[in-house]
Amino acid sequence: xxxxxxxxxxxxxxxxxxxxxxxxxxxxxxxxxxxxxxxxxxxxxxxxxxxxxxxxxxxxxxxxxxxxxxxxxxxxxxxxxxxxxxxxxxxxxxxxxxxxxxxxxx
Numbered sequence: 001x002x003x004x005x006x007x008x009x010x011x012x013x014x015x016x017x018x019x020x021x022x023x024x025x026x027x028x029x030x031x032x033x034x035x036x037x038x039x040x041x042x043x044x045x046x047x048x049x050x051x052x053x054x055x056x057x058x059x060x061x062x063x064x065x066x067x068x069x070x071x072x073x074x075x076x077x078x079x080x081x082x083x084x085x086x087x088x089x090x091x092x093x094x095x096x097x098x099x100x101x102x103x104x105x106x
Contacts, residue, residue, distance in 0.1 A: 010050065011072040012095045013063040020085035027054050027061070035080035043075070060087065069094050 017023070022030055030036075043049050043065070052063040065072050073092040081087040 008066065008097060009068050010095045010097055011065050011067055011069050012093050013065055013072060013076055014091040014093075015061045015063075015076075015079075015081070015087040016091075017060055018082070018085040018088040021087070024058065026058055030081070030086045032080040032084040032086055035084075036086070039079050039081075048075075064095065064097075 020031055027033065027036075040049065040052065044052075048066050050064040050066060052061065052065075054061045065075075067075070069092050073090070076082060076090045076092065079087065079090075082089060
């Protein structure tokens, strides 16, 4: 079985709490939320983000992003949550999409 889509490459971005992360608070309650939201909205508008969201216990976030690891890591180094210390520098790994149940079947 091979990849479902050739719209890649894809990278997984894992964002863990940084030194300024306020535990027990939602992402919208963190410092630099407005700037972070603009950053993420811009990436989404450009079709770079496939899936994204915080962990249910508010301890960071996970994103599936279109792009090579080096490019994605450089992009997310400029995320206001990262530059502001809300998130630690993210872990970025290459990812292959093999199953996508969101795709409608014929």
